[in-house]
Amino acid sequence: MRRLLFILLILGVIGGAALWFVALPQWVTVEPIGFYSPNLANGRAMFLAGGCSSCHATPRQNDPLHLGGGLALKSPFGTFYPPNISQHPRDGIGAFTELEFINALLKGVSPDGQHYFPAFPYTSYQRMTLSDVRDLFVYLKTLPPVEGRAPAHELSFPFNIREGVGLWKLLFLDGEPFRADPSRTPEWNRGAYLVEGPGHCAECHSPRNLLGGIVHAKRFTGGPNPAGKGLIPDITQSEDGLASWSEDDIYKALTSGKSPDGDTLGSSMAEIVRNIAQLSEQGRKAMAVYIKSLPGAGAKPKP
Ligand code: HEC
Ligand code: HEC
Structure with a gap:
């Protein structure tokens, strides 16, 4: 019995040390990174x-x-x-x-x-x-x-x-770089890069679990606003999302901040649009192409 406890203790120490070790910060160490x-x-x-x-x-x-x-x-x-x-x-x-x-x-x-x-x-x-x-x-x-x-x-x-x-x-944090999908067009891939990388659109437009991580299966399907007030909309092609928006509607919304029904995008999205509107037209078009391709999670049951 004592020996078993001892072994468990040792395993616990090793496990703790391993956990501590893997949780240490990881660096990019390519120095010098060249001209x-x-x-x-x-x-x-x-x-x-x-x-x-x-x-x-x-x-x-x-x-x-x-x-x-x-x-x-x-x-x-x-x-x-x-x-x-x-x-x-x-x-x-x-x-x-x-x-x-x-x-x-x-x-x-x-x-x-x-x-x-x-x-x-x-x-x-x-x-x-x-x-x-x-x-x-x-x-x-x-x-x-x-x-x-x-x-x-x-x-x-x-x-x-x-x-x-x-x-x-x-x-x-998976540490993966952006990987282009060769089966898609260069425009789609440019949009995917801008949306998933610098644009960090999923950070707001996805529900999070109790640990604050994005719920993968529900990426881009919207969720509660972390700031406390209201909901952040679903921007996938589900019925509750952007299924009825054309690619051009999305492009226009990212350019003028107006949705197809004439509403002005407000809350934290207003600031995002102010920035994105200053990107090149191609950049915004590419983002719209990618957003329009996001599969919807399927219609939610009506209450
Ligand atoms: C959603 C809000 C948000 C956005 C958008 C954001 N940051 Fe930050 N940033 C933070 C917060 C919060 C911290 C502090 C993190 C901490 O204390 O651990 C931070 C920390 C940093 C730091 C570390 C500063 C230091 O003194 O150690 C840098 C550098 C930085 N951000 C750069 C950027 C750049 C560049 C961008 C745009 C590409 C950006 N951030 C966009 C919220 C944001
Ligand atoms: C800081 C949080 C935040 C980020 C980051 C963000 N959004 Fe939004 N987005 C919102 C909020 C909040 C709304 C709802 C605005 C409203 O109701 O007026 C919204 C609305 C939208 C809408 C309109 C949807 C609808 O049904 O009306 C689109 C399209 C959209 N966002 C696309 C994007 C794209 C593309 C990005 C990345 C470039 C992005 N968002 C990044 C918070 C964010």
């Missing part, structure tokens, strides 16, 4: 598609490029305050190296080796190409430094433990 001549216009497009300013712009002022952070983002786990990502060397990310920036976006890991909380939607940004992230890094360098730091997050236990995010990542 690269950045494309600033593309960096700006990634900034717009990624909606960085929706979360990181200083609230209660009108400049979307004033990235001082501090907006209160409510969630079921508490309130997150996105940090200052301006070029300020102390309060912002002015001192980040390119590789540190890449690791933040693709791995959700900070320069000092801590996990970021997934309220920073790196679960989508991980699909971005290295060159898009590098262009974005250079674009951010052109924006002004802003002094001041955002308040600390107000999270309830145990969600405030960063180490725990390592376990969360094992479940919900």
